[in-house]
Amino acid sequence: MENPKPVKVALIGNPNTGKTSLFNQLTGLTQKVGNYPGVTVDKKQGSCKLSATKTAIITDLPGTYSINPTSVDESIVLKSLLNTGDKDFPDIIVVVADVENLKRNLFLFSQVKDLEIPIILAINMADQIDRKGISLDVETLQKELQTDIVLISARKNIGIDAVKKAIENCAEASITQPLCSINHKIDEDYFEKLKEVSSNHTLYELWLMITQNNFPATISEEEKKRLLEFTQDVSKVKRYQHKETIHRYKQINDILKRTYIVDHSKAKDLRSKLDRVFTHKIFGYVIFFGILLLIFQSIFDWSTAPMDFIDATFANFSEFIKINMAPGVLTDLITDGIIPGIGGVVIFIPQIAILFLFVSILEETGYMSRVVFLMDKIMRRYGMSGKSVIPLISGTACAIPAVMATRTISGWKERLITILVTPFTTCSARLPVYAILISLVIPEKKLLGFFSLQGFTLLSLYALGFATAMISAFLLHKTLKVKSTSFFVAEMPNYKLPSLKNVVFDVLEKTKAFVLGAGKIILAISVVLWFLASNGPQSYKDVEQNITENVAYKNLSSEEVQQKIAAAKLENSYIGIMGKSIEPAIKPLGYDWKIGIALISSFAAREVFVGTLATIYSVESDDENTSTIKERMRAEINPYTGEKMFNLPVGMSLLIFYAFAMQCMGTLAIVKRETKSWKWPMIQLFGMGALAYLASFITFIIFS
Amino acid sequence: MNTIATLLKGETGIISEESLDVIPLKLLEMGCLPGVEVELLQVAPLKDPLYICVNGSHLAIRKEMAAQIKIIKS
Numbered sequence A: 001m002e003n004p005k006p007v008k009v010a011l012i013g014n015p016n017t018g019k020t021s022l023f024n025q026l027t028g029l030t031q032k033v034g035n036y037p038g039v040t041v042d043k044k045q046g047s048c049k050l051s052a053t054k055t056a057i058i059t060d061l062p063g064t065y066s067i068n069p070t071s072v073d074e075s076i077v078l079k080s081l082l083n084t085g086d087k088d089f090p091d092i093i094v095v096v097a098d099v100e101n102l103k104r105n106l107f108l109f110s111q112v113k114d115l116e117i118p119i120i121l122a123i124n125m126a127d128q129i130d131r132k133g134i135s136l137d138v139e140t141l142q143k144e145l146q147t148d149i150v151l152i153s154a155r156k157n158i159g160i161d162a163v164k165k166a167i168e169n170c171a172e173a174s175i176t177q178p179l180c181s182i183n184h185k186i187d188e189d190y191f192e193k194l195k196e197v198s199s200n201h202t203l204y205e206l207w208l209m210i211t212q213n214n215f216p217a218t219i220s221e222e223e224k225k226r227l228l229e230f231t232q233d234v235s236k237v238k239r240y241q242h243k244e245t246i247h248r249y250k251q252i253n254d255i256l257k258r259t260y261i262v263d264h265s266k267a268k269d270l271r272s273k274l275d276r277v278f279t280h281k282i283f284g285y286v287i288f289f290g291i292l293l294l295i296f297q298s299i300f301d302w303s304t305a306p307m308d309f310i311d312a313t314f315a316n317f318s319e320f321i322k323i324n325m326a327p328g329v330l331t332d333l334i335t336d337g338i339i340p341g342i343g344g345v346v347i348f349i350p351q352i353a354i355l356f357l358f359v360s361i362l363e364e365t366g367y368m369s370r371v372v373f374l375m376d377k378i379m380r381r382y383g384m385s386g387k388s389v390i391p392l393i394s395g396t397a398c399a400i401p402a403v404m405a406t407r408t409i410s411g412w413k414e415r416l417i418t419i420l421v422t423p424f425t426t427c428s429a430r431l432p433v434y435a436i437l438i439s440l441v442i443p444e445k446k447l448l449g450f451f452s453l454q455g456f457t458l459l460s461l462y463a464l465g466f467a468t469a470m471i472s473a474f475l476l477h478k479t480l481k482v483k484s485t486s487f488f489v490a491e492m493p494n495y496k497l498p499s500l501k502n503v504v505f506d507v508l509e510k511t512k513a514f515v516l517g518a519g520k521i522i523l524a525i526s527v528v529l530w531f532l533a534s535n536g537p538q539s540y541k542d543v544e545q546n547i548t549e550n551v552a553y554k555n556l557s558s559e560e561v562q563q564k565i566a567a568a569k570l571e572n573s574y575i576g577i578m579g580k581s582i583e584p585a586i587k588p589l590g591y592d593w594k595i596g597i598a599l600i601s602s603f604a605a606r607e608v609f610v611g612t613l614a615t616i617y618s619v620e621s622d623d624e625n626t627s628t629i630k631e632r633m634r635a636e637i638n639p640y641t642g643e644k645m646f647n648l649p650v651g652m653s654l655l656i657f658y659a660f661a662m663q664c665m666g667t668l669a670i671v672k673r674e675t676k677s678w679k680w681p682m683i684q685l686f687g688m689g690a691l692a693y694l695a696s697f698i699t700f701i702i703f704s
Numbered sequence B: 001m002n003t004i005a006t007l008l009k010g011e012t013g014i015i016s017e018e019s020l021d022v023i024p025l026k027l028l029e030m031g032c033l034p035g036v037e038v039e040l041l042q043v044a045p046l047k048d049p050l051y052i053c054v055n056g057s058h059l060a061i062r063k064e065m066a067a068q069i070k071i072i073k074s
Helices: A019-030 A072-082 A099-113 A138-145 A160-173 A182-186 A188-196 A203-212 A221-230 A234-259 A270-278 A283-324 A329-346 A349-365 A367-380 A386-394 A399-408 A412-424 A430-441 A453-479 A500-533 A538-549 A558-572 A574-589 A593-601 A608-620 A629-635 A648-660 A665-675 A679-703 B017-021 B025-029
Strands: A007-013 A032-035 A042-049 A055-060 A092-098 A119-124 A134-136 A148-151 A260-262 A489-491 B012-015 B037-043 B050-054 B057-061 B071-073
Touching (some): A007 A019, A007 A072, A007 A099, A019 A042, A019 A092, A019 A160, A032 A500, A092 A099, A099 A134, A099 A138, A138 A148, A182 A188, A182 A234, A188 A203, A188 A221, A203 A234, A234 B017, A270 A367, A270 B037, A283 A367, A329 A608, A349 A367, A349 A386, A367 A386, A367 B057, A399 A500, A399 A665, A412 A453, A430 A648, A453 A648, A538 A558, A574 A593, A574 A679, A593 A608, A608 A629
Parallel strands (some): A007 A092
Antiparallel strands (some): A032 A042, A489 B057, B012 B037, B012 B071, B037 B050, B050 B057
16 A cells, blocks of 8 residues: 655644644654754654554744744744745644633634635633633634634543644645735735735735745845835834734634633633632742752752762673773773763753653643742842743752753843843853862861851852852843843643643753763763863873883882872873963962863863763872772872872862853854853853952862 | 732733834743733832733843833723
């Protein structure tokens, strides 16, 4: 039997309508996350078996209230629907609507319908119809909207087969016509002229092209020129957009009057009761900070065991390869470059997954919107928005997803400030650095008899990171001259129990995106570092000969000679030379060239600090017993003072340096992509770098 | 002059026709239209933003925006 080409289906709908639930039900484990070209918006696709012979490729478009975009995510919807020539252009669109707010959902439906692409309306939460006192005349509604309607309950897996059936039938029928004739009611002349520009596109498509200034490849230069003439009178276009919106709502109202009745007395009042608690002026904040505490506590408590396990596994694996492969450059590359590089990414998975788990649950339940509502006024004093809270919380796991999470902030200045200050929050990559330095230089004493001094130091560093983020946000707020029309609106969705399937898919998808995105960079830098540490100019190649021929070393055992060689090799390798060349600059902070190497390599990712020092000290350690990195660091002697290298002043200075410095290429890359210029990541790099240098210098002096 | 910002918690009003030009497109698209009833559900602890219900949509908007949208109190 011949296998027909799969049908391309796009899911579109308001946020919080259960669009993602439907997507998960239709595609299950076949879903894949890719990227739209040029932007970092996730493109979720999956396949779905419609019948024995037919399959569909389903794309989950970002949630939006309208085709007219106000954010990067939303602009994807417009682009996907205007680009008729694209290979991914949908054959069928399924609009997912929430039965409780059918009016607003139908607004988006009416826009999509006017694009004259075959369309199906899936009304979700159909199981709630009776409970909410809603009565719905589906048959009349189908006729009025000229579309197939399917009632579903995506979470309960009801009506999914009907959706598949509708997609299959729709693919065969595919007769379409616009719902709202925008031209007659607003300005007939204007729209008639517009229609004449191109016969290949519907009137509404042409209208979208001029209002959104988005011209697909199917529009010729000549046509584009004519379209641009329509945009000359900006205020007219704007006025017509407003009129169009009102016209659409009017038409929807007329239709719903005949088909949709809500008995408000039946509607449950759970929302307002919960709102009263969650947005209460005292309990609201108490609950929020309680949840924050729970999140942080869990990130640390739950992740210790899996992180130790990952750490040990990668170390063992590296050891295993070393023993079983023939020694050589390739083995070295694998055991000292690639495996630790991958390990350096994988080790963060537990913490990041736990954080995403909480964020996902809070968003699924609808609670996150209440936090936005609660925090907006406070955050605005610092030039940010209530929506900045989510990125700042996410920043405690990793700044990369946090910067991406700022997309929901509509004001550019508020969003920019959030992006700029997010790297100050203590991300999980700083944690291993803090942990080892604290255990080295802070005594294991109790404060007031019960409070661990080491724990208190760690907590202070978190507080420092957060305070610095807020202070710098305030300064940026007062000094940044950025044009921005800030306009804030947040939907307060109904409270829901989180769906396990949605949460699991969400966590998997985000974690995967982090591992693949940040992982590539960290892995690449690890390999580069390995190369720089195991290669060098002529002096590096001469090391072995010089030492074995040196008369002063004649009496040493062969093992001791090997260590001397290893140490000298490191010193003469490319990275050793780099470390030495920055030594004068970092000496005032109390560091030597070996720490300098660690600082340079930390630009890949902060946690590389520990690994680098482990490498440096391991190649030159002269005692078999000092096996752990901590012991090796403790044994390290400052070549200038003859005292211990990691004493209190150096340790504190390093802690402060890592708290402030922008040492993360991954974040810089993502900031560049999100702000579309190198200006802002460079400001972060040098601004935070200068602050780190100055603060560490002062810290070193205070503690010396 | 009454605006959404002058409503007390629990009060309702009808958005006036003259507000059409000051309401941003996005808010219109979310159902906040002239001639529609708006109810103030909650006020955030620091008196801003406001939590309203309009045309079946539950939205949080800032006070400065709310103060521009004129209404007729019911």
